Structure formats: C-alpha cells, structure tokens
Amino acid sequence: MDANELRREPVNVRDIIDEARVSRFQIMIGLLCFLIVALDGFDIAIIGFIAPHVRSDWNLSVMALGPLFSAGLLGLMLGAFLSGPLADRIGRRGVLILSVAWFGAACLASAAAPDIVWLVALRFLTGFGLGGAMPNAITLTSEFSPERRRGTLLTLMFCGFSLGSALGGVVTAYLVAKFGWRGVLIIGGLLPLMLVPVLWLALPESVRFLALGKGNEMHIAAILKRVAPDRAAAEQRYFASDERASASPVRRLFDPDYRRGTLLLWLAFFMSLLLLYMLINWLPILGARSGLSLKQASVFAGLLQGGGVLGAIVLGVMIDRFDAYKVVSAAYLIGAAAVASLAVAGSAWWLAACIFLTGFCVSGSQVCANVIASGFYPTSSRATGVAWALGVGRIGAIAGSFGGALMLSAGWSNAALYLILAVPATLSAAGIFFAGARRARIRAASSGADAALDMPGTEMGS
Known part of the structure; x- marks a missing residue:
C-alpha cells in the first residue's frame, strides 16, 4: 500500500x-x-x-x-x-x-x-x-x-x-x-x-x-x-475501533453488553479493598494481640505491602501471557486461603509467610483488577468505568476501616477475624471470574464491527 x-x-x-x-x-x-x-x-x-x-x-x-x-x-x-x-x-x-x-x-x-x-x-x-x-x-x-x-x-x-x-x-x-x-x-x-x-x-x-x-x-x-x-x-x-454513539459514559456502563460485567467488577473491587484496608489499618493491632511486639507487628504490616508490590509485578507479567481473568481470580482464591491460614499460624515465621502471601495475592490482584477494568470498557466510557470501579472500591475501604473497629469492639478473636476475611477474597475471585466469563460470551456472540470493539481480555493476552 x-x-x-x-x-x-x-x-x-x-x-x-x-x-x-x-x-x-x-x-x-x-x-x-x-x-x-x-x-x-x-x-x-x-x-x-x-x-x-x-x-x-x-x-x-x-x-x-x-x-x-x-x-x-x-x-x-x-x-x-x-x-x-x-x-x-x-x-x-x-x-x-x-x-x-x-x-x-x-x-x-x-x-x-x-x-x-x-x-x-x-x-x-x-x-x-x-x-x-x-x-x-x-x-x-x-x-x-x-x-x-x-x-x-x-x-x-x-x-x-x-x-x-x-x-x-x-x-x-x-x-x-x-x-x-x-x-x-x-x-x-x-x-x-x-x-x-x-x-x-x-x-x-x-x-x-x-x-x-x-x-x-x-x-x-x-x-x-x-x-x-x-x-x-x-x-x-x-x-477508534470502539467509536459508537452513547447517551452518557455512565449509561454505557449499564448497556446490556456491560451491565452484568460492571456489577461483577464492582463486587470484586468492593470486597478486595474492604479486605485490604481492614488489614492495613488493623494488622498491627491484631499482631500485638497475638503477643508480638509493636516493632514485630509493624514489620509484618510492611510484609503485606512488600508482598503486594512483588505480586503486582509478577501477576502483571502473567496477565500479559495468559487469560487475565483466570489469573487474577486464581490469585484471589490463593489469597483467601492465605488469610484464612493466619487463623492457625503457629509461629512468627508461618505468620510472616501467610501475611506476605496475602499481600502478594490480594494486593497484587487488586492492582491487576485495575488493568482489567481499564480494558473492560470502550474508549468512550473507559475513564468512567475505571473511576466508578475505584469509587465503589473506596466504599469497601471505608467499610473495612470501620468494620475492623466494630469486630474488635465486639470481642472477636483474631482467628475468627482471619477466617471471616477469607470471604471477601473469595467473592473478589468470583466477581473477576464471572466478569471474564461474561466477556467471553459477548465476544463469542459478536461479529463484524462488534467483534472489533475494545472488549476486555484481548488486550491482556486472553
């Protein structure tokens, strides 16, 4: 040409x-x-x-x-x-x-x-x-x-x-x-x-x-x-491949093609940030209640953040090579098992390993969930899709911050808290997985110009 x-x-x-x-x-x-x-x-x-x-x-x-x-x-x-x-x-x-x-x-x-x-x-x-x-x-x-x-x-x-x-x-x-x-x-x-x-x-x-x-x-x-x-x-x-008229970016999130996926992503963001902020805010106190010194508890809280950074990088590379939704949902499930394992951690080393793995899988997956959200929506509503998913996640963060205080005030044991915290991670995994399944069905039913839309997954190696 x-x-x-x-x-x-x-x-x-x-x-x-x-x-x-x-x-x-x-x-x-x-x-x-x-x-x-x-x-x-x-x-x-x-x-x-x-x-x-x-x-x-x-x-x-x-x-x-x-x-x-x-x-x-x-x-x-x-x-x-x-x-x-x-x-x-x-x-x-x-x-x-x-x-x-x-x-x-x-x-x-x-x-x-x-x-x-x-x-x-x-x-x-x-x-x-x-x-x-x-x-x-x-x-x-x-x-x-x-x-x-x-x-x-x-x-x-x-x-x-x-x-x-x-x-x-x-x-x-x-x-x-x-x-x-x-x-x-x-x-x-x-x-x-x-x-x-x-x-x-x-x-x-x-x-x-x-x-x-x-x-x-x-x-x-x-x-x-x-x-x-x-x-x-x-x-x-x-x-732009996804150029298409839309009444508003917000309404686009609830178009038939995106409605269910939007709600599933919101579920994942809400639960993921609820869990993360509960751990970030209350992990030092939970560590002190387990008999750790304040210095040890602070170090363990740092392990959560350090695991999150490494997890974000490793999982980021993986979602470029494999199906992003399956990688992230699997990581959330491993994170659920890791945080539940904190309930039976018998030594400081085991506790540290579980906290690091929780950060690697849950915090790392939350970063990758942002990547998924950025690819889930077309250009005309992408900023709205990412921002509103994060906004819903912030509601979860507020709930996590206050929820930890309420459960501690109610006398919940550390073991009970860790076990219940496995639930948000599991729900995040479900939200990401079924959002991916919804996307796959839409692409399978699409043809011609619709198949060229900037749908999630194609830009993340799936």
Whole structure:
C-alpha cells in the first residue's frame, strides 16, 4: 500500500499503538503517571503517620481522629465518581492535571488548618483531588500501552503508589522532628504543585480519546509520530475501533453488553479493598494481640505491602501471557486461603509467610483488577468505568476501616477475624471470574464491527 492510498484509508489508532515497539515517549508517559500515583500514595499515607502528632498538639481523643481518616476516603470516593464521566467528556489530560493541582493545593492548605474541623474539611478536599488522579492515570497509561505489554506497564506504573506510601513514613519521621506535622503537609502539597507545570508541558491527550472526536487528525498525527513515526501522517484519517454513539459514559456502563460485567467488577473491587484496608489499618493491632511486639507487628504490616508490590509485578507479567481473568481470580482464591491460614499460624515465621502471601495475592490482584477494568470498557466510557470501579472500591475501604473497629469492639478473636476475611477474597475471585466469563460470551456472540470493539481480555493476552 503506497503513501497516498494509506492516507485515503482510515487507520485505527489502537492498531498503531499495538503494532509499534514501546517508545521512549510511551515510557515517559508511564513515568509521569508513576510520579502522579506515587504522590497520590504519599498524600494518602501521611495522614496516618502525622495523626499521633496532631492528636498530641490539639489534645484530641482517639475517636476524634476517626473523621480525619474517613474524610479523605470519602473525598476519594466522590472524586472518582465525578472525575470519570468528566474525563470521558473533555479528555483525560485536563482532568488529570487539574486533579494533581487540586490535591496539591488542598494538602498545602491543610498545613495552615487552625483546628481539627478545618483539617478534616481540607482532608476531604485533598481526597477529592486524589480520587480524580488515580483512575485517569490508569486510563491514560492503558490507552498508550500496547496490548501485549499493557498488564506489565500498568502494574509497574501502579507500583508508584506503594513507593509513595512507603516514602510517607520515611519523610514523616524526618520532617516531624524538625518542622512538625505541618511541615509534612507542606511537602505533600508542594511536590504535586511542582509536578503540574511538567505535566502541562509533557503529558499528551489520549489519541484514542481524540479519535472519538472530529477534526483532531493533525493533533493525533503529532502525538503518534512520537510513538510510531513511520505510521503517522497529518493527512491521515484516524478512528477508534470502539467509536459508537452513547447517551452518557455512565449509561454505557449499564448497556446490556456491560451491565452484568460492571456489577461483577464492582463486587470484586468492593470486597478486595474492604479486605485490604481492614488489614492495613488493623494488622498491627491484631499482631500485638497475638503477643508480638509493636516493632514485630509493624514489620509484618510492611510484609503485606512488600508482598503486594512483588505480586503486582509478577501477576502483571502473567496477565500479559495468559487469560487475565483466570489469573487474577486464581490469585484471589490463593489469597483467601492465605488469610484464612493466619487463623492457625503457629509461629512468627508461618505468620510472616501467610501475611506476605496475602499481600502478594490480594494486593497484587487488586492492582491487576485495575488493568482489567481499564480494558473492560470502550474508549468512550473507559475513564468512567475505571473511576466508578475505584469509587465503589473506596466504599469497601471505608467499610473495612470501620468494620475492623466494630469486630474488635465486639470481642472477636483474631482467628475468627482471619477466617471471616477469607470471604471477601473469595467473592473478589468470583466477581473477576464471572466478569471474564461474561466477556467471553459477548465476544463469542459478536461479529463484524462488534467483534472489533475494545472488549476486555484481548488486550491482556486472553
């Protein structure tokens, strides 16, 4: 096919990205999104590290800290619900940059909070911005990643969140001694604000989103020349394979083709984050109740996070090679067995191994569930699909945080808690597995143009 004929035939932007080698430009996009989610993790984590100092300065009760923790989670949930549809309407880039600027400014303002009421309100606003950043970073990275490497690239990007959370503890320990807890919030606000101009200059709009509109050929060609210079031309016409009219991105989630899968993904996200946040918040206390020292309990809590990082990377590679839904559902089931095994752990080594395996399978699977969600929906509703799944997951996180307190207050034993926590992991496995089965039935019944839709599984090696 000569150049003139090429320009006459519309080109699917997804095919260009999928067929090209991963370029430095795509790596740069992944790195920028890595930094965004790292700052996201940092800002989420620091409130837990500075809480004891806030309590001491203002003479607060332990109960008074509850709203401080939950305000951020509530903001995360609402930010996710609102940012997704907005990004599917106006683009990923603008919403992502605005979200980073928003949570940076809100965190910086938190440093000047005169009392707990103001601090809670500003933590809610910080969470609102954070809730918009995460799903759009996932969506943008996904839409610039070739299908054969999407799982690996997305999970590596998402490891920034764990790195940022870990740095939150290190930075807090150093800064609190010199500048107090307000100094930590100042750093947490300045870092994202410093990143905003870099994002403005370097971060592109998703070409798959641009291809859904009209008159964007030159813009698309300019971006694609940095991905695959030999395939892009200003005179070329481009399209997205899943271009199709829809009343709204939210309604698209409940189209007949997606309704059941949406609800199954929501089940998986809700249960997975319920389990993770219950363990993250209460594992040190459960360890202390088992007779561990506070130092040992903290180390074991770190094993959960470390297992999650390794699990995300290993499972990310696996979902690029095998059926993503089967890999993730199997990992959740192994995680269910691991967390249930904590009930009968007879030694510190066995306990540590079970905690690490729980993090590897459950936390690692949650990262891969984000990859699945990013591939489950078409471009016109992808940001909404990812954001709303995360938003529902945040409801589960809130439930997990409060549920642990209720069960401990009711006198539940550690063994009973660990056994009951196997249930959410099992339900997450079921949600992912049956969402995959639903997708397979839809693809089997599809033909012609419908078979070319950006359905889940094809971009993750299934």
